[in-house]
Amino acid sequence: YDRKHPTALNHQPNSPGPGGGLCFADGCRRVDYVLVYHCKRRQSQHRHSVVSNGNVPTPSRRSTKGDISEAVLEAGLGMEPPNEPQDKIREEFERRLQEEGLEIEHDKEVCIYVCMVITFWTKINQPFQPGVPEPQDPRTRVLSQPFSRDKLHLFDIKSKNSLFSNAIRGRIVYEILRRTACTQTCQTMGISSLLAKGVYDSAFPLHDVSIVMNDICVLQMLHEEWANYGACYKYQPMDLIRKYFGEKIGLYFAWLGVYTQLLIPASALGVAVFLYGCLTVDTNVPSQEMCDEHLNFTMCPLCDRVCDYWQLSSICSTARASYLFDNHATVGFAIFMSLWAAVFLEHWKRRQRCLQHSWDLTGMEDDEVRKPDTGTDDKGREKLLSAKGGQSPLASESLSWTDRLPGYCINISSILLMVGVTFSAVSGVILYRIIVFAVMSMNPDHEAKANVRVTVTTTAVIINLLVVLVLDEIYGAIAAWITELEIPKTESTFEEHVILKAFLLKSMNSFAPVFYVAFFKGRFAGRPGDYVYVFKDFRMEECSPGGCLIEVCIQLGIIMLGKQLIQNNVFEIAIPKLKKMYRTYKEEKDGSADEEDKDSKREPQRWDLDYDLEPYEGLSPEYMEMVIQYGFVTLFVASFPLAPVFALLNNVIEIRLDAAKFVTEIRRPDAVSAKEIGIWYNILSGISKFAVITNAFVISFTSEFIPRMVYQYLYSETGTMHGYTNHTLAYFNTRNFKPGTAPHDTDFDRQLRICRYKDYRDPPWSPESYQLSKQYWSVLAARLAFVIFFQNLAMFLSMLVAWLIPDMPRSLKEQLKREKALLMDLMLTEEINFWWLGGGSLGWLTRGTSFAQNHQLYWRTECRQVQLVHSGYSGIFMEPSDMAR
């Protein structure tokens, strides 16, 4: 495929040849949409295509309906009578599509496609069209209006073939496909239920090299300037992406771009914090003390019986590594990242507003709000119901609360079950660590013993990572499945619910192990002489003596990096490749069984090539990946300041990887219009708020920041950190070991009376021996006070940032005002027969006004093609000085 595609890209629009097939058999009507089905006629699985388009007039046919009517033309198959029920359904569906005004043509090798009639006028105009590069004066902005058939004379229609952009034509056809009902044969509605029933195999628009912008092929430009690792330092060509893929995908890449861009300062500061740690590690008193062999702290053994006492100075390197991530600068960085999150969200709001304006989406609002109410109300339900077995659309109307109850119950219990599964997985890994550690510690080999901790930790994290990856895939499927049981009222509700559930499950899955290490590990281990045991024999695990923070760091680093690398390489590159190889292999096998066809096989058409590509599976997985990454970047940034750097490196590649996927590896997605990124924004905002709390707790409870501060200002006699290590270690009298738990073989003095352990407890000689000491409570109070301080400070600063950054840039505000004034002036002074509608309707384009009331679909034509024609006003945006009259 990779070999073929570049060839196709180089083709001029409408030129015949291999990879052609962008037009109907007559070579002039453009193909807007392809429907594929399997035909059992010749006992083999042949694929068949339906290519449909609409809305260019053949005035001779439906001249009664106005200037732009829908032309219908069937270059049908008709070779055999429709026998099977699926064929019947297909026949009815296609007949109704034609009634809606679409033209359908079956492919020569049992394909159907629909295309566009280029009128004589267009034919004459067409050769000149590319020769005239469009004026791209940056001062020019074309005002656009919702298209209306009745007001045709107001629009500046240069060519009826280019009146609507390719993306919009695809969308129109998709809408018609979605709404066309089969009432006689199967009582369902829309292509999606037909796909679910297997009447059609797939439905997609074609990749189109004939879309040009300023004389250059858009697809080729996207290929060169966007889906190319060489271009990874450049901005993305947003307008081209939107032109080719529609607003929804455009917004995704715009969001990804903004996120990646803002990761740059965060990464820079993260690296600076890390470097600060590297530079000051030698002047840091606590780690110096831990490395100082003269201080001679004899620590209590790490496991019962088989483990020996040990010198604190032996973990010097861990202590030093820990300091790299756990120093004063980290606290400042955590506050900075809270602000960063607020700035990111505000900045995205502004960018979104700008895009809405330049993509003409501002007016969409009202209809979008209204749409879920009834617009797609019936559709959504029907789609879901029919996907579940094709009940009549009427049956779903009467769903009462009690009908939904079982669905809700299954939902809640499934989610609880999944939560349970996640926690079991985490607990399983903990048990693995505890047991393997205990077992391996019994190994008499000293060499092996030294590496026990490293081995156990590494293997456990890798198991964790694998569990996370596997459960991630399962949870995605479960979220969609249980939401369908809920029978949500509208399509957008359905999507939101799936996303929310999938996010809940997947984020829990990804973050639970990190949460465990950060906040729970080692806190229930007990103390020497009174350890906590699981399964009677195994001691609860403790953090490594260097502190829990370094373990959080390792856990986070491996899960985040591993997830990214594996998801990018395996799920996004390797698996599609394998799938394709398998398909090609199967095809060849079929092909050899189907030998007689081989001779008649012609040059592959565009739709053959596109059918070979992977189907488009929505943006949710892409968003989900990035949102989980955003969680890793913000939630635990206090323990791992390098997270933004890794995210940045990943995203620079991710953008181009996704781009290449969209341009060359999947079938062209339907160009869906969208005004915002929707529920994802709320999720991001929720993560940012939660991140303030987790970071407060990480700094207070996981890092050593607070104990150090408390020591320095409350207990240290010199006001310095000297003596801190001694202060954090409690005393244990070795006589108090429970029988059989003392080390039975030791390199240390057998008469050793006192060993040390890391805790704030009263010494054995105190009246309240081994009780939590006053220091413990004062440090705890300081920790909690810091949480309150940090949380409120970060929240206040975030609110301040949100308040200081206006949602709309001042320049855009002024431009909107000027545009509105201009438009009003135009309408007022010249009294054109023009009405300004908040929303138009797709219906007008296809069936006239009566269609419009029931299907309130927002419709805007692209600004470039449909514009107000008016002397002195069309196109040129007036400067304020021009308006002062």
Added chain:
Amino acid sequence: YDRKHPTALNHQPNSPGPGGGLCFADGCRRVDYVLVYHCKRRQSQHRHSVVSNGNVPTPSRRSTKGDISEAVLEAGLGMEPPNEPQDKIREEFERRLQEEGLEIEHDKEVCIYVCMVITFWTKINQPFQPGVPEPQDPRTRVLSQPFSRDKLHLFDIKSKNSLFSNAIRGRIVYEILRRTACTQTCQTMGISSLLAKGVYDSAFPLHDVSIVMNDICVLQMLHEEWANYGACYKYQPMDLIRKYFGEKIGLYFAWLGVYTQLLIPASALGVAVFLYGCLTVDTNVPSQEMCDEHLNFTMCPLCDRVCDYWQLSSICSTARASYLFDNHATVGFAIFMSLWAAVFLEHWKRRQRCLQHSWDLTGMEDDEVRKPDTGTDDKGREKLLSAKGGQSPLASESLSWTDRLPGYCINISSILLMVGVTFSAVSGVILYRIIVFAVMSMNPDHEAKANVRVTVTTTAVIINLLVVLVLDEIYGAIAAWITELEIPKTESTFEEHVILKAFLLKSMNSFAPVFYVAFFKGRFAGRPGDYVYVFKDFRMEECSPGGCLIEVCIQLGIIMLGKQLIQNNVFEIAIPKLKKMYRTYKEEKDGSADEEDKDSKREPQRWDLDYDLEPYEGLSPEYMEMVIQYGFVTLFVASFPLAPVFALLNNVIEIRLDAAKFVTEIRRPDAVSAKEIGIWYNILSGISKFAVITNAFVISFTSEFIPRMVYQYLYSETGTMHGYTNHTLAYFNTRNFKPGTAPHDTDFDRQLRICRYKDYRDPPWSPESYQLSKQYWSVLAARLAFVIFFQNLAMFLSMLVAWLIPDMPRSLKEQLKREKALLMDLMLTEEINFWWLGGGSLGWLTRGTSFAQNHQLYWRTECRQVQLVHSGYSGIFMEPSDMAR
């Protein structure tokens, strides 16, 4: 005055007689606005009125301008040449007003007024008009459109006199007054600067008994059904209020209504919590223990030398009273109130949406957003500049950042100064308490000594209250003054800044004393043997032995109630009365000096009566009072659960008091249009968020809730509260008193070794004697943990509430959709020459289109009078079934 007004109310529209004067001298043109100035002609201060109106045509005069042109008619004074500069300015201003299309007539006794020409057609129609009660079918809703002169034929204009409602006519005139510039004589613009210069004395529209709704006089209905204590259990007649006073005032009363309504459940629960306290006080172990004389706790003296040891059981009553406000139920109530605040804010949003819809404000949005940018840009600045001394409007255009810097500096330093003043006031009262307490304690009289604390506390709180009241008035003035120095860009910015500053200062002023008592009092008093002294001799004050909470309760109760009572009675009733009495007195004095006029004095006209009323001073003071009250209700509700009850009682009266003020005691305000309550909503939301934090701290640190919990679950051996009192009292060895501080005369055993004090400190016999004990730190940790828990729980629940309650009621959503569909249908199928504009412009009403571009003012006529005329569509709202075609 009160005697006269009801008479005026009973008059039929346009009937002559005393209290008349709603029309011009010809008895038919309606008076829309009155301008008053002082004339020095006869050496006495006479008042003169200008009554201006607009927009009813005398086609003979300006017939070239279209159907509705502005008629100008001067029935001027012209008795003497304008000599003084003020007269010249006035003359130019009025000439320009006439050029704008207003009619002006001077009153017979040197008044000018402007009124409305009722055409012949109107005259015939008018007597029938009130005979036809308007259809008020609840199913009917009239769709309204912005008015346009060019599309006159589209509107259903029954009478040109009633085309625009009285409120809108006043607004139109006000807009013209505001914009008319005097360029020749004084280089200023608008009536506000002329008022500031003293060219005019005042400008206001008239109270109008001729406004009717369903045949009943609106003013009279408001008087009977709204501004009446007898109606205080009823809903407010919102539509009438809005009709008479405009949307802005309507929204204020709607908000006050919603707030009062929602106070009912809060009050009920508050009373329940209080009653729970009353009922369980006898079973409460800690207060039983404190009252138990057998336990015999001898407490350390409360002051040096002169005070004696005392028995804890002597403060039994305080302990019991304290429990009434400090029990388990209070904690639940505090959480409930956080939710209540969230519900209130969400509920108000919904109510506001509904009002926006029924008052036709939904479309205003865009213009409101835009308006601050340039619309009133110049105006705002000019108004401010001219108010400050009348520089040329052009001079203000070039204000750069450096020009504003001094203003900002003065702002910041003033605010800091005021903050300093507030803290000084609070500190002053503290010092007063400390010193007076010390002095009075020296009184050898035992009777007097017993009452020392009560006397000191009461007088101190009253002083506090007086300081708060005085500073409140001063701060209001200062906020306005320093904001003028800032020269804000637009009028709305100006208003917002004034409100924010005034709120900052006033709330600090009101809450600072309560904050001090709740969080600081007694925390810096030291301990026996090591007290903290101020001025060397005076011990820092401690809370009463019953705990700080009861003191917070008293402080809060007195300040809140006192502020409400004094503000309602003194500021809103007594002072206006006094002012009026003074004015009447002065008038009479003037009148007697001006004897020759007395004979020619005719029956007082409507404008004479209205001029005698207090001028309208904006809604800010009303909102401010309520917002500060909201602060009292939410911020410290954990310490005073009865706050909502008192607020409720106050508000039920407040609504009627304000209503009476608006209806009978002040001049009629300009009917300003407003879509939302604006910055006040943000302030309320900020208070609600802050309240979560204060309540968390009040429960943790001020109440005894946490120490009790810690004792019960951590230290109590029986798991009950028995022994709690002993646990909270530290031991003090009387030998450790500093020399000269021990009681020199005691009723107790002279050999008493140990006295007790309320603190968590180690006993004298411990190695760390008098150090903070382990209990102290564990209780502190528990307190802080509770703050974190409470804050996050309340925030989460509030977010949940905000998420669960949609901003728009479902029914409204559906209705909006149906209306839009109907309108679109109307326009589509019938192809009327109608355009739908996002915003219209006042300019069209007065000078045609060229005026419109520079002054983008949103303009909507009232729905009742201006409506679409269309067969089958006008008025009747179609049910969904009608639309299914």
